[in-house]
Amino acid sequence: MRLTLAKALRARRAFGRAGFVPFLVAGDPTLAQSLVAAKLLAAAGADVLEVGVPFSDPVADGPVIQAAGQRALAKGMSLKKAIGFVAALRADGVTIPVVLFTYLNPILRMGTEAFARACKKAEATGVLIVDLPAEDSTETEGILKKHGLELVLLASPTTTDERLKLIAKANGTAIYYVSREGVTGVRKGLALNIADRLKHVRRMTKKPLMVGFGVAEASQARALALHADGVVVGSALVRANYEGGPGAVRRLAKKLIGALEI
């Protein structure tokens, strides 16, 4: 029985550090290189791995992840192959929870039931669907649950208390808090009042809380580690992998993990 998101993140916290949640785009810049990067992140101490599924029209993503997705699509990456990517990680002995980070349309095209079956077979842990709001996720969530898959729900700076209550009550097993408005990408500093905001979200729900969007540097990770169960780093790692290869990914991961000690 593999670890759930909640168990993986809480176990790490019990050992004195916030969870490290790296994000990579499957197939960027090639399938082989993204597999190498994912395995070395797991070996370096990642607690949960987020695998981005490229989509032709990624409205929540900034330039770095848009470009990564286009590179991966040009090489033939797809939702089906991204699920295969997870299976390959498992075959190579990666045991940490793996979450597929995707837009809705490729799932609808494959069929939610077929998608869930394939994810289960590949031993994926869960799914995050960027453009499926909590109000509309009930049916999808039911199908995922039937196949033993978790659903990560999103919350953001614009989410009202009324909707936070809805998200807390929904069946999703973890929350990804989008630390700032806008799209994914590397940014300096943190959103204003982020600590208060995370404390507030904590009071509204008991679900494990991951925080991301704009986190690129050790100082940002350190500040967020105090208020969340996991810190997600995406664009900075995607860029390191594309520009610097495995060595650059390993160096950045080491720096970030060190910063997550609490």
Add this chain to the structure above:
Amino acid sequence: MRKDRGSGWFGPFGGRFVPETLIEPLNELEAAYASARRDPKFKAALRSELDTFVGRPTPLTFAGRLSAALGLRVWLKREDLTHTGAHKINNTVGQILLARRMKKKRVIAETGAGQHGVATAAAAARAGLPCVVYMGTDDMARQAPNVARMKMLGATVVPVESGSKTLKDATSEALRAWSSDSRNTFYVLGSALGPHPYPSMVRDFQSVIGVEARAQILKAEGRLPKEVVACVGGGSNSIGIFSAFIKDRGVRLTGVEAGGTGSAPGRHAARFSGGSPGTLHGTYTYLLQDARGQVLPTHSISAGLDYPAVGPEHAELRRIGRAKYANASDKDALKAAHELCRLEGILPALESSHALAYLHKARLKKGELILVNLSGRGDKDLGTLCA
């Protein structure tokens, strides 16, 4: 999809499939629009803008020589005569009145052919609001006069280089920009597309076309037309004219999509003949996509029809059989544009020319009435038309 369908759904189509950050801004917009549309002051202000700035009502013109050539009685609803030259302005004056009511500090828009960009820039200048328009670089090249007009009207035009460099990518970029600053920014979406409440709100603002046209043709002919025809890109001019006739069961409603240069993927923008249901830009509707759920590139000679998804209400009108959808090729649209110039002295937009091209295929009896929405004028297309 959702079981307890509330507002924002057209049968199985529509909804609000956007990243979490945009949910609350859309809730806020929905509430503001619901209150504005019941407010007599808002309604009076909109009416006054339509009458004194846009130039409504637009005339209904009997196309005598075209009618003789086709053996039908053809009437044209003259949206080409509105200020800025296309129906788009009906919607932008409405949304910008709403932006002011919501005390937003600036407006943004996406544009394909540039007509929506120009109409947003004009209405924003009049309201004293800064305006940023996102436009694909391919579209900027083929619709250069409209880029110049937007700049004259004080708007900033942001070139979009990503993806296919057309309307689809401009729309993604506008959604990203809105999600970064929704507190101060109002997103003026240009078609009956996108997440709820846009498809309904844009239809409402464009319904003035149909309301006027229905009264005008009844007055001129003493009867309703047998068929109403309009081109369908996102579908705002068509839903605007259709909406007044939906209850008139005897009136056929026909939307004409861009048939491009052929039926192979990437050569057209005919969503109903080449697409399948899916989600793009916040709405569940007919979409041109591949077997993996990736959105396909499109082609049309008219930038305004060159988009891979169709408004969700059209998807529903087709599902229930109330409207039917045809398509016209690039070549036939060009021919129809030249024909209208020579026979009627009217230069139509290439978008509207798709509706005109359909007239040659309409299955009507001799002398029957047909109403065409002439959604815009063709000055912007002179480069393509004279090539």
